[in-house]
Amino acid sequence: MPAPARVQTVRWHEFPGVAALQRDALARVLAAAREAIEQRGAFEIVLAGGNTPRALYRALRHAATDWKAWQIWFGDERCLPPDDPGRNSRMARAQWLDHVQLPAANLHAIPAERGAREAAAIYARELRGIDAFDMVLLGLGEDGHTASLFPGRDWGVHPDSPDALAVFDAPKPPPERVSLSANRLSRARAVLFLVEGAGKRDAVAAWQRGEAIPARSIAPEAGVDVLLDAAAGNHGTG
Numbered sequence: 001m002p003a004p005a006r007v008q009t010v011r012w013h014e015f016p017g018v019a020a021l022q023r024d025a026l027a028r029v030l031a032a033a034r035e036a037i038e039q040r041g042a043f044e045i046v047l048a049g050g051n052t053p054r055a056l057y058r059a060l061r062h063a064a065t066d067w068k069a070w071q072i073w074f075g076d077e078r079c080l081p082p083d084d085p086g087r088n089s090r091m092a093r094a095q096w097l098d099h100v101q102l103p104a105a106n107l108h109a110i111p112a113e114r115g116a117r118e119a120a121a122i123y124a125r126e127l128r129g130i131d132a133f134d135m136v137l138l139g140l141g142e143d144g145h146t147a148s149l150f151p152g153r154d155w156g157v158h159p160d161s162p163d164a165l166a167v168f169d170a171p172k173p174p175p176e177r178v179s180l181s182a183n184r185l186s187r188a189r190a191v192l193f194l195v196e197g198a199g200k201r202d203a204v205a206a207w208q209r210g211e212a213i214p215a216r217s218i219a220p221e222a223g224v225d226v227l228l229d230a231a232a233g234n235h236g237t238g
Helices: 018-040 054-060 088-095 116-127 198-208
Strands: 010-015 043-047 070-074 076-078 135-138 164-167 177-180 191-195 224-229
Touching: 010 018, 018 043, 018 054, 018 135, 018 191, 018 224, 054 088, 070 088, 076 088, 116 164, 116 177, 198 224
Parallel strands: 010 224, 043 070, 043 135, 135 191, 191 224
Antiparallel strands: 076 177, 164 177
16 A cells, blocks of 8 residues: 655654543544634534544533534444444444534434445535544554554545545455545544554554554644553653
């Protein structure tokens, strides 16, 4: 997989434990929301799936913010029925979005139940009106994947790559998914990776060595911030 045209700038932030990491993540999200709402009247945020952001989402239930100004997007989705527990959108709703006064029209779930190819095309059309995201939340898999961009697959790194990719051969179940491309995820004012646990240590080390893992393909002009706990880092970075 070729590297992106833009070199990724990474700021590493290591925390002694998960609680401190989550507090910092919450503060960053809310600060980005305040700035975006003040300057542009809306906050365009892309959510990550998986287990790591659950605590952050639960904490956001209690945020003092104008939910009408939040526009919620997703970095990837599994091709499952809308209410399947494996859906990223269902997890975000259960942990957070169903508990706040977010207008239904502001929740932009990927229609992955329609199949990867059709859902990717629909989501790409919906994204046409969005220039740059205000914030993108991402995780890191043990194999270095992020969103549903997996090693050895097309990450969509080129300027003419589609905004949304149909994924048919994901190495983790289910194999059929939809993912925003690296190029689309890189069109953001802020990108925040949340990385927890010793299981991520090898992927973090590969990233820091400069290996071509999918996470390295996200290269916004402003750079990316990686928040990791000591178990995932274990390198003394900060």
